[in-house]
Amino acid sequence: MAAAKGKSSSGAGDPARTLELLWRDGSAAPAGRRGPRQGLTVDAVVDAALALADAGGLDALTMRAVAQHLGVTPMTLYTYVPGKAELLDLMLDAVFLRMDRPPFRPEESWRSRVTAVADANRTLHLGHPWLVELRIVRAPLGPGVMTKYEYELGAFEGLGLDDVARDSALTYVLGFVQSGARAELDARAVERESAMSDGEWWDAHEPLLARALDESRFPLASRVGEAAATAYAGLYDAEHAYRFGLARVLDGLAALGGI
Amino acid sequence: MAAAKGKSSSGAGDPARTLELLWRDGSAAPAGRRGPRQGLTVDAVVDAALALADAGGLDALTMRAVAQHLGVTPMTLYTYVPGKAELLDLMLDAVFLRMDRPPFRPEESWRSRVTAVADANRTLHLGHPWLVELRIVRAPLGPGVMTKYEYELGAFEGLGLDDVARDSALTYVLGFVQSGARAELDARAVERESAMSDGEWWDAHEPLLARALDESRFPLASRVGEAAATAYAGLYDAEHAYRFGLARVLDGLAALGGI
DNA sequence: GAGTACTCTATACAGCGTACAAAGTAATGG
């Protein structure tokens, strides 16, 4: 397998081997294996990788760091997972599987259920910042992915959608949540990495911005931009954007269902 | 300046220098400069970088590649731009500035105007795939960014929104478009890099997926998943997702404006 | 007891952004 120089994508490895790992087929039958017994497990590798990525994003997730975390040399990891791509598939399925999924109550409105799904996904993304860095295409069809999909489709019961529209609606809601979470995480990361708050950044730029804030050339932009900046403490208020957007999403879906 | 190991972010460099470059302050006054005359211009560097990134994404955009494209050595570029972060700011502002912005007609409905803005941004993202890879926080306040913001705010005239809500609405629409564009570009990239179509990928996985597609364990998921896969040719139909989502977005905004 | 399948380690590679030092060039100040 050639060295992956590009972005991290899901679903990149050998299908059979990846699925075997996802459903943990080999874990129950270590009988009659030659050679030294393995000192670790796939789960231990995945958990170490999750700890690193949760704390420092995909940049912090290097095979060397995972190995060091586990007290082995980097190449040892390759006896547990085929490569980094498959490790990411396992991480993704693991965090999906561990999500909280309180059962929907029969009398609950679809708005309440969809809001719960959105909130849960927002929490997921904010707790695992590496998720938004991942290209999730051809998702690894493990227990976590399937369980999550099954549960979330259930939230749209009562909206009067056919199966295709139901899938579209879920994709739409999840896209909205991921988009907002990404913006929030990006803002956090920039604030951390630049060691400069939004306010400090603004103070450094404002004196130089006569042209950009030219009211005669950009009347709407300068007026609305200032109103927005004044309304929220910083330049970007993620919480507000989420609440505003979710209300729009729900209203848009209501119009679809004719409710 | 330390080597940037992380993701590419906008707004990372020295404010004064970056703004000077964005508004092209030094370009008209090359009088009395000692040393050899420069063989290139900032614009030439930006255009070369754009050509590379448009064709191959952020992975293809290396300082070495830009230099080779221009027939100089990599370090030569650092006399034109302070570093890669500032080059990305210039690229971003440049593509924003070059967007098509047909004037809104007075009798045009807000739905038509917002649809035009969404379409233009979709075209922008699909034509410049590296945009979705960028962390756009603290956007470089150059002419492109300001002109785009000014124009797009105008699309929400007639919806009855105050300034703060107008900014939120625009953020919401742009987030939706970027989210969909990212999904589409990710799907394209994976298809290209894996040299495997979605259909081929599915054919390779399906025989092994008895567990994942277990109808008793995942009744909704297997039924809806199959309906969606059948309805669209591939696993993900970006065009459909965009049209479906944009209709929801507009309906959601209509409910906000009370229209 | 020989063979074998396995685990784990050590070394190596190409490519990244850019710091640093050196070499060459043109305008300036005496």
Add this chain to the structure above:
DNA sequence: CCATTACTTTGTACGCTGTATAGAGTACTC
């Protein structure tokens, strides 16, 4: 006119990445 100075351009070097490859040691099967 020439030494100085500011500038452009180049070459080299560093630490980092995922993982190919080869070798050393271990525990099972025949």
